[in-house]
Amino acid sequence: MVLLAAAMQVFSQEWKGLSLGADLSRFMVPLIDSTRYGWEISGDFELLKDVFGIVEIGSQNTAFDHPNYHYKSGGGYTRVGVDYNYMKHLDPESTDQLLVGLRYGFTTFWHEADEIIVPDPVWGDFTGGSIDRKWLGANWLEITTGMRAELLRNLYLGWSIRFRINIWQQTDDHMQPYHVPGYGRAWNNSAVGINYSLYYKIPIIKKRNQSGKTP
Secondary structure, X not given: OHHHHHHHOOOOOOEEEEEEEEEOHXXXXXXXXXXXXXXXXXXXXXXXXXXXXXXXXXXXXXXXXXXXXXXXXXXXXXXXXXXXXXXXXXXXXXXXXXXXXXXXEEEEEEXXXXXXXXXXXXXXXXEEEEEEEEEEXXXXXXXXXXXXXXXXXXXXXXXXXXXXXXXXXXXXXXXXXXXXXXXXXXXXXXXXEEEEEEEEEEEEEEOOOOOOOOO
């Protein structure tokens, strides 16, 4: 029992917790591309040492005027996956992270068009047509890399780059989707995305450190 008690003192004591994040870049998108707006939040928890389970959810709407029609779409999306922190710290107090990860993403979204103009030089243009709202689905894989740095106690700022690979996308015989929420342009087999997020870590579990002292 004495040996067991001594062995238990060897483990590190640090806070593990649920980190909640908001993607700040989503608020900048309408300034760059006025056709899109939305939001994204995330949550992650350390499952094993330096291995984090992650859930990301968000929503995106698209609306723009084409010379021959007005297009609208919208829907929510979810990504689930894991991140691995491969940073080796010289400072034992540091909690900054360098991350690589994998995600599986899926969405259900709708699109529609109205104010359709069909040009006809003989009989005159046909105007006022519409394509009714239709619900579609898609899923994809993401390979991610990025970092996260502590600004204040339990408050972090981080970025990630995502390489997305289309797995499956539902089609519409009448109109091709323009933008898939959470993925990108519908006609691309791959896409690249960037997240720039603010996180708050809620301490939940405490583990012992090698000295047996509380940090």
